[in-house]
Amino acid sequence: MTEEIVVCENLSKRFIVGDSVVKAVDGVDLTFHRKEFTSVVGPSGSGKTTLLNLIGTLEIPTTGKIIVNGTDLSHFSPADLTEFRRKNLGFVFQFFNLVEGLTGKENVELPLIFDGVPYEERQKRVDDIFKEFEIVSLQNKFPEELSSGERQRVAIMRALINEPILLLADEPTGNLDTNTGQTVLELFKQLNEERGTSIALVTHDLSAAKRAKRILHMHDGKITFDQQNLDEEPKGMEE
Numbered sequence: 001m002t003e004e005i006v007v008c009e010n011l012s013k014r015f016i017v018g019d020s021v022v023k024a025v026d027g028v029d030l031t032f033h034r035k036e037f038t039s040v041v042g043p044s045g046s047g048k049t050t051l052l053n054l055i056g057t058l059e060i061p062t063t064g065k066i067i068v069n070g071t072d073l074s075h076f077s078p079a080d081l082t083e084f085r086r087k088n089l090g091f092v093f094q095f096f097n098l099v100e101g102l103t104g105k106e107n108v109e110l111p112l113i114f115d116g117v118p119y120e121e122r123q124k125r126v127d128d129i130f131k132e133f134e135i136v137s138l139q140n141k142f143p144e145e146l147s148s149g150e151r152q153r154v155a156i157m158r159a160l161i162n163e164p165i166l167l168l169a170d171e172p173t174g175n176l177d178t179n180t181g182q183t184v185l186e187l188f189k190q191l192n193e194e195r196g197t198s199i200a201l202v203t204h205d206l207s208a209a210k211r212a213k214r215i216l217h218m219h220d221g222k223i224t225f226d227q228q229n230l231d232e233e234p235k236g237m238e239e
């Protein structure tokens with residue numbers, strides 16, 4: 001297998017709700033490799049979002065640790081985590097989270113501004129990515145002028161612009177109609193196959209999860225089944 005990019009060791013997240021403790025993620029050991037397209041599937045409340053947020057450093061684990069590209073994040077300060085996240089991870093959300101007052105191009109440029117990339121280089125990188133994905137026509141439109149599928153494409157470009165180690169997507173088709181959702185899933189597949197983008201995609205929908213080469217099944221905060229090498233599935237099994 002290729003290089004390990006994310007290693008989770010005995011990872012847990014507990015929430016206190018009233019007098020009870022919710023084990024949202026419960027003792028997960030897990031490794032993601034470079035160029036892997038993994039999906040995490042499970043019913044609502046099984047801990048998928050919490051797991052993704054832990055890996056994305058948006059939540060702090062209760063126990064255990066996360067090692068990204070050989071760096072143990074356990075003792076990072078909140079400010080260090082913010083910087084680490086900005087430089088190394090890309091996020092795609094169900095509700096796109098584009099900035100309404102900025103054009104498509106400006107939304108995609110934003111992570112580069114935060115990263116201090118000079119103006120000329122920013123313009124070039126943003127132009128290139130819009131060209132590469134053949135969505136140049138969306139560059140100067142505001143989010144409100146875009147369809148939901150177009151918004152998600154722009155959001156994916158924004159997540160990719162800093163060439164993250166791992167692209168994290170939480171229910172990215174949850175707010176799209178079936179056809180648009182299929183197109184966006186196809187884009188993830190294409191990104192993985194053609195650019196070698198490493199992807200962790202969370203979904204409650206098994207047919208969406210099947211786009212990935214590896215499916216992690218989650219239940220009650222635990223990984224109950226790790227299905228690998230789905231490429232090699234006999235023909236006729238898909239959809």
Ligand code: ADP
Nearest residue numbers: 015017022024043044045046047048049050051
């Ligand atoms: P999924 O994404 O699979 O639907 P979540 O990770 O959102 O699951 O939630 C897993 C469990 O943790 C659920 O029981 C949920 O209610 C609980 N949970 C998630 N976030 C919080 C929070 N901030 N406070 C309290 N409970 C939470």
Ligand code: MG
Nearest residue numbers: 048049050170
């Ligand atoms: Mg969720």
